Amino acid sequence: MYTHTCALRAALLVTSTLFTACLFTSGAYAQDTGTALPTVDVETSGEVTAGNPLAATSLSTDELKASNPASTDTAKVLTSVPGVSVNSGGGFSSMPTIRGLSEQRIKILVDGQPIDAACPNDMNSPLSYTMPQTLSSVSVIPGVAPVSMGGDNIGGVIAVSGPEPRFSTDGSLLLTGDASAFYRSNGDGFGGAVTLTAAGTNLSATYTGSYTQSDNYKGGNSLGTVRSTEYAKTDHALALAWQNAGGLWEIKGGYHFSPYEGFANQWMDMTSNTSWFVQGRYRGVFNWGNVDLSASYRDTDHEMNFLADKLPGDMPMNTQVHTFTSAAKFELPLSKRDTVKLGLEYHHQWLNDYWPPVAGSMMMGPNTFVNINQAHRNRIGAYAEWQAQWSDTLSSVVGVRYDRVEMNTGDVQPYGTSMMQMADAMAANAFNAIDRNRNDNNWNGSAIVTWAPADTVSIELGYAHKTRSPNIYERYTWGRGSMASRMIGWFGDGNGYVGNVNLKPERADTVSATLSVAPAPGLSFKVSPYYTHVDDYIDAVYVQDLLTPMGMPTDFVQLQFANLDAEFYGVDVSGEAVLAGTRENGTLVRASLAWVHGENLTGQLPLYHQMPLNAKLGVTYHAGALELGGELEWVDRKDRVDSRRNEPETASYALVNLSAAYTLAGWRLSVEAENLFDKGYYLPLGGVSLGDYKATGVLRPVPGMGRSINLGLSTKF
Amino acid sequence: MRMPPAFPKDRAPGRYTPGWGTGMRQSAALAGSLLLNLLLLAGVVAAMRGPDLLAPGVRSALVTIAITAQPKEASSPLAPPEPATVRQTAAPTPPAAEEHPAPVLLVEPGPAPVLVPAAKAPASAAEPQPAATALPPALRPAPLLPAEDASARIDAYRQQLWQRILAARPRAASGTGTVTIRFRIDRSGALVSAQVIGPSGQFLLDRMALQAVRRAAPFPAPPAAMGEAELTFTVPVAFHR
Numbered sequence: 001m002y003t004h005t006c007a008l009r010a011a012l013l014v015t016s017t018l019f020t021a022c023l024f025t026s027g028a029y030a031q032d033t034g035t036a037l038p039t040v041d042v043e044t045s046g047e048v049t050a051g052n053p054l055a056a057t058s059l060s061t062d063e064l065k066a067s068n069p070a071s072t073d074t075a076k077v078l079t080s081v082p083g084v085s086v087n088s089g090g091g092f093s094s095m096p097t098i099r100g101l102s103e104q105r106i107k108i109l110v111d112g113q114p115i116d117a118a119c120p121n122d123m124n125s126p127l128s129y130t131m132p133q134t135l136s137s138v139s140v141i142p143g144v145a146p147v148s149m150g151g152d153n154i155g156g157v158i159a160v161s162g163p164e165p166r167f168s169t170d171g172s173l174l175l176t177g178d179a180s181a182f183y184r185s186n187g188d189g190f191g192g193a194v195t196l197t198a199a200g201t202n203l204s205a206t207y208t209g210s211y212t213q214s215d216n217y218k219g220g221n222s223l224g225t226v227r228s229t230e231y232a233k234t235d236h237a238l239a240l241a242w243q244n245a246g247g248l249w250e251i252k253g254g255y256h257f258s259p260y261e262g263f264a265n266q267w268m269d270m271t272s273n274t275s276w277f278v279q280g281r282y283r284g285v286f287n288w289g290n291v292d293l294s295a296s297y298r299d300t301d302h303e304m305n306f307l308a309d310k311l312p313g314d315m316p317m318n319t320q321v322h323t324f325t326s327a328a329k330f331e332l333p334l335s336k337r338d339t340v341k342l343g344l345e346y347h348h349q350w351l352n353d354y355w356p357p358v359a360g361s362m363m364m365g366p367n368t369f370v371n372i373n374q375a376h377r378n379r380i381g382a383y384a385e386w387q388a389q390w391s392d393t394l395s396s397v398v399g400v401r402y403d404r405v406e407m408n409t410g411d412v413q414p415y416g417t418s419m420m421q422m423a424d425a426m427a428a429n430a431f432n433a434i435d436r437n438r439n440d441n442n443w444n445g446s447a448i449v450t451w452a453p454a455d456t457v458s459i460e461l462g463y464a465h466k467t468r469s470p471n472i473y474e475r476y477t478w479g480r481g482s483m484a485s486r487m488i489g490w491f492g493d494g495n496g497y498v499g500n501v502n503l504k505p506e507r508a509d510t511v512s513a514t515l516s517v518a519p520a521p522g523l524s525f526k527v528s529p530y531y532t533h534v535d536d537y538i539d540a541v542y543v544q545d546l547l548t549p550m551g552m553p554t555d556f557v558q559l560q561f562a563n564l565d566a567e568f569y570g571v572d573v574s575g576e577a578v579l580a581g582t583r584e585n586g587t588l589v590r591a592s593l594a595w596v597h598g599e600n601l602t603g604q605l606p607l608y609h610q611m612p613l614n615a616k617l618g619v620t621y622h623a624g625a626l627e628l629g630g631e632l633e634w635v636d637r638k639d640r641v642d643s644r645r646n647e648p649e650t651a652s653y654a655l656v657n658l659s660a661a662y663t664l665a666g667w668r669l670s671v672e673a674e675n676l677f678d679k680g681y682y683l684p685l686g687g688v689s690l691g692d693y694k695a696t697g698v699l700r701p702v703p704g705m706g707r708s709i710n711l712g713l714s715t716k717f
Numbered sequence: 718m719r720m721p722p723a724f725p726k727d728r729a730p731g732r733y734t735p736g737w738g739t740g741m742r743q744s745a746a747l748a749g750s751l752l753l754n755l756l757l758l759a760g761v762v763a764a765m766r767g768p769d770l771l772a773p774g775v776r777s778a779l780v781t782i783a784i785t786a787q788p789k790e791a792s793s794p795l796a797p798p799e800p801a802t803v804r805q806t807a808a809p810t811p812p813a814a815e816e817h818p819a820p821v822l823l824v825e826p827g828p829a830p831v832l833v834p835a836a837k838a839p840a841s842a843a844e845p846q847p848a849a850t851a852l853p854p855a856l857r858p859a860p861l862l863p864a865e866d867a868s869a870r871i872d873a874y875r876q877q878l879w880q881r882i883l884a885a886r887p888r889a890a891s892g893t894g895t896v897t898i899r900f901r902i903d904r905s906g907a908l909v910s911a912q913v914i915g916p917s918g919q920f921l922l923d924r925m926a927l928q929a930v931r932r933a934a935p936f937p938a939p940p941a942a943m944g945e946a947e948l949t950f951t952v953p954v955a956f957h958r
């Protein structure tokens with residue numbers, strides 16, 4: 001039986017007053033519709049609910065749209081979640097890292113679909129196909145995420161999606177949407193986004209579109225322009241949905257094009273990225289359970305070369321990827337207490353990566369350099385998960401999941417076989433001589449218990465064993481020449497990487513706890529300590545120092561992907577307090593802190609790119625149409641660095657951001673001063689500034705953005 | 718524009734010849750899409766034949782409700798409070814199930830028990846506002862006038878019904894909105910029909926609210942004092958953050 005808890009009592013309190021209201025309204029109403037009962041309130045957040053872990057953080061549409069009117073990088077928006085930081089990439093391609101784990105260690109789902117990397121530098125990360133302004137939900141679930149949320153990851157799940165289909169409620173044509181535009185003074189960035197929905201009772205169509213571009217931004221104080229940080233891109237999608245008593249059918253297609261995106265910390269820039277997709281989904285709710293069937297296809301053409309800052313030079317590199325994903329998921333309520341989730345997923349990735357010869361080049365010719373020849377990575381996954389709602393104050397989720405990953409790739413070839421190309425020529429021969437077929441059988445499990453011993457306290461304990469297989473580049477890149485290997489890698493360190501066909505999947509065991517306390521209305525506090533041990537963590541080992549073609553030493557080394565043992569531990573803390581008024585109309589203070597320690601256990605060394613201790617303190621004031629905000633962001637110095645990669649140390653810094661917004665006649669105008677004091681600082685996870693290095697010969701970490709005055713204008717209709 | 722990989726003629730094909738690897742890849746993709754298409758097809762079929770997949774009686778009654786709605790309207794004025802009172806006296810011993818929720822009600826704050834159904838309006842008009850508002854909860858189990866007793870019993874039953882829906886409410890959802898469900902029960906408390914009459918505009922919220930009512934059924938048998946017309950209810954389900 002259900003015990004009466006705070007939430008239930010609150011619901012009753014509210015609704016019992018409605019009972020009286022019904023008394024007066026039911027008179028005429030009851031004649032044709034029956035006796036009106038009071039409203040049943042469903043709290044969709046803040047309750048102890050199986051399958052809704054406390055460790056998960058969701059950002060609402062309003063938070064997304066209001067707090068970042070001038071943001072073009074969805075990953076950067078996620079850094080408002082404690083424990084999430086970003087490895088810098090291009091202007092819209094940062095890679096999120098959760099509790100020290102990043103890249104493919106995190107499963108990123110866009111509208112429920114995974115998007116595979118189509119670049120040896122991970123330039124087109126899944127979130128690069130999204131704009132924060134056109135998303136309507138974002139959730140971040142760290143390492144102990146229930147297995148039903150996705151396999152083939154060890155670091156958690158980030159799920160973002162566009163608007164859910166909306167239908168007319170009264171039979172008339174529903175026309176709704178929003179539009180926004182912004183300008184950023186630093187880099188002369190601007191952009192706009194539109195969401196438009198037209199719907200009847202059963203049919204709904206939603207268009208989302210956006211465009212954004214920016215020049216190179218300037219670092220703070222005297223750090224000057226950061227080269228290779230310009231970008232432009234556009235995304236368009238059309239979603240159709242049809243609902244009837246049998247379910248909800250959706251079909252969505254979209255197109256993405258980026259003509260250029262500079263990468264400050266890569267040797268190459270993106271000179272074209274074209275991607276289109278189509279996906280279908282069916283969802284049904286029946287007495288015996290819920291059904292969710294989906295299929296999607298995506299085709300991506302990616303091209304790299306040098307943008308203006310890295311000229312002179314020419315080195316075309318092309319990547320083509322096709323992916324097909326399908327999933328069948330079932331949610332079966334067995335009793336009021338128990339729900340079972342079953343699912344089957346299939347994911348197919350096909351990848352071709354080749355570098356056409358450069359006319360007149362001794363190094364890059366006479367043949368095409370075949371980096372990856374029609375590799376595939378197929379994954380079939382199945383899971384079973386049991387969710388139990390023991391009472392209003394106790395819930396549990398236990399699941400197991402199996403993923404089989406099958407990979408293979410074709411023969412490769414170097415640019416040529418001259419003396420200067422010997423390293424690659426020999427490596428190609430060796431690569432072509434071995435069997436490259438690899439199959440992994442990966443087991444995953446996750447158990448989460450959430451308990452609220454009192455109205456004001458909730459505790460969650462989680463354990464998970466998660467496995468991820470190597471990606472295509474980790475297993476199948478082979479070039480050992482200096483230049484060829486420096487084209488591989490998403491670390492932003494300028495070093496060369498060589499693939500390793502014998503890599504094993506990485507297996508992580510994570511324990512984590514979350515304590516959530518709300519001692520008084522408007523006051524809440526959350527602490528999440530965690531520990532992760534990774535067997536066969538895919539890192540790299542030193543191979544050799546890289547030399548110039550003349551045999552002179554450089555600042556860079558060559559490494560090869562390798563399995564190591566690693567561990568991560570740390571804590572995320574966040575809290576908020578309403579100082580005056582309410583959360584929506586008053587003064588709110590928020591604070592958060594994150595600390596992570598990542599250790600390479602095999603080498604007894606710090607792991608690469610681990611975010612130093614960082615904290616944020618923000619105040620927002622809402623009074624009717626007026627919103628004011630101030631934020632202080634502090635990041636400690638990074639002195640734990642991976643010496644094998646020549647990872648630079650970075651100094652501590654503090655940034656101040658101020659913002660103001662006013663809503664008038666449905667239009668919201670916002671002004672924001674980012675990095676108000678124009679503080680010059682280096683990004684701890686920014687890598688080294690290769691765009692600057694190529695132009696100046698001086699190697700420095702990538703500087704963060706200096707002061708920027710941002711203007712935003714948005715409206716809803 | 719784009720240059721495909723150009724292999725030198727003299728290079729021998731490797732292990733990964735198109736015949737083998739591509740074949741496997743394609744067959745895997747084909748198997749996957751076939752599986753999915755089958756499932757999608759099953760979904761379409763399920764939708765076409767929706768009634769069969771729903772609980773027995775539930776869907777067919779969806780049609781019934783539209784029919785019963787009409788007679789109900791007509792019968793209400795024709796069958797004023799009298800029959801209810803008569804039936805009430807005919808069954809003076811209340812079912813145990815009915816007695817149970819009354820104490821639960823008492824611990825709840827607010828004036829919930831004072832709900833008076835529309836059909837009772839003429840009867841309660843005789844003993845108007847003061848009786849309703851002055852009725853202290855503690856007095857409720859005490860003997861009352863037959864009409865009072867019946868109406869209190871019906872109120873208690875409605876409260877009980879509502880409690881069961883509340884207990885079966887969805888646990889989690891994405892999105893906010895209010896869905897109004899109309900449902901009808903029979904004399905045994907079984908659900909005859911349930912449908913969305915006030916959609917939220919969001920498929921999942923509509924369906925989840927409907928499922929809450931379906932899961933809450935069967936309900937306890939309603940008091941005999943309840944007229945036919947009173948066996949239809951509407952309940953709003955509000956999803957909020």
Ligand SMILES: [Cu+2]
Pocket residue numbers: 118119120121122123124269270302303304
């Ligand atoms: Cu690239």
